[in-house]
Amino acid sequence: MHSMRASPSPSPSLKLPFPSNLASISSSHGRRSLRLSSSTGAVFAQMESTITITRPDDWHLHLRDGDLLQSVLPHSAKQFGRAIVMPNLKPPITTTAKALAYRESILKALPTDTDFSPLMTLYLTDNTTPEEVRLARNSGAVFAVKLYPAGATTNSQDGVTDIFGKCLPVLEEMVKLEMPLLVHGEVTDPSVDTFDREKVFIETILTPLVEKLPSLKIVMEHITTADAVNFIESCKTGNIAATVTPQHMLLNRNSLFQGGLQPHNYCLPILKRETHRRAIVEAVTSGSTKYFLGTDSAPHDKKRKECSCGCAGIYSAPLALSLYAKVFEEAGALDKLEAFTSFNGPDFYGLPRNTSKIVMRKSPWKVPETYSYASGVIVPMFAGETVEWLVCEE
């Protein structure tokens, strides 16, 4: 097995600075320790600079296949209990049989010391049948159907061209099966400005879809705009939720051009302006149960990112949890982190929450410049930069 080697290796520092926004809280012994009670009633301890939370799941992950799968999988499997595995392989995972075969290849590539579970998805096309979706549900291994508007993103060319014209029977079946539809929410009309594609999708596809099928479970994946937040908030029925990536909470569109073109910050939907980033952070750290962790970690070989027509996708799996902790810490909302990482997702999907825990410590470490795999290298998000939180007991 090719496991992914970091180069240079992370260098945990011995310094353990205390989170600045919590510095005013100290016990009668003058030691910085506190117990925080999350909004759902679960209690976790924060002693010195550590956080113990229920093991998180990743509700939007690209594991790829072949060499890349072998190398990226351990990063997710070490930290997360489960992941919703995206089906946009080449060729895409359009049938239950393909999903089961893909699941087997993931299980084969898993390190022996984890009980990580891949939750499979079906790639919706114009030709997907209700029978196929029933088969998927009955398999017990497929947990959602993914809508890629044809041409919207990486490997979406076989996606849906006309959801209302072609997919209604399938969607009606999904309502009956309580099978969630996961949505890449961007229109593909080339006349629509790239930065407006999510907003226009909400207006022209998502809103009419919810009107037509009000009880369909929908996850709007990787939301990027205040418009998406407003849409999610406006849905009062509990069957519409959203995943949020670290990049859309930490970066705005300036990061695409800082000091020159930055291909490793290029993902879809594209980063938006600061006002949108703030709206997302505010919604997610408010404690609403409608948002949950979905890294959209999307590895591409360095050569395919740094070229004249680079791929969209940011590789964040090794550091995503550190980044989410940073966002919640900076918002003064560390007590709400656990619900976002570990409760809201399984609750939405109707799955049990994980029972094991992970421990994160304030222990700055340097993100490797690259991770190597059998056929090349991958440049992670924030390559070469220092992040503060370290997942230390996995």
Ligand SMILES: NC(=O)N[C@@H](CC(=O)O)C(=O)O
């Ligand atoms: N997010 C991305 O920029 N890329 C994803 C596809 C996707 O999730 O849209 C990928 O598969 O590379």
Ligand SMILES: [Zn+2]
């Ligand atoms: Zn997408």
Ligand SMILES: [Zn+2]
């Ligand atoms: Zn994705």
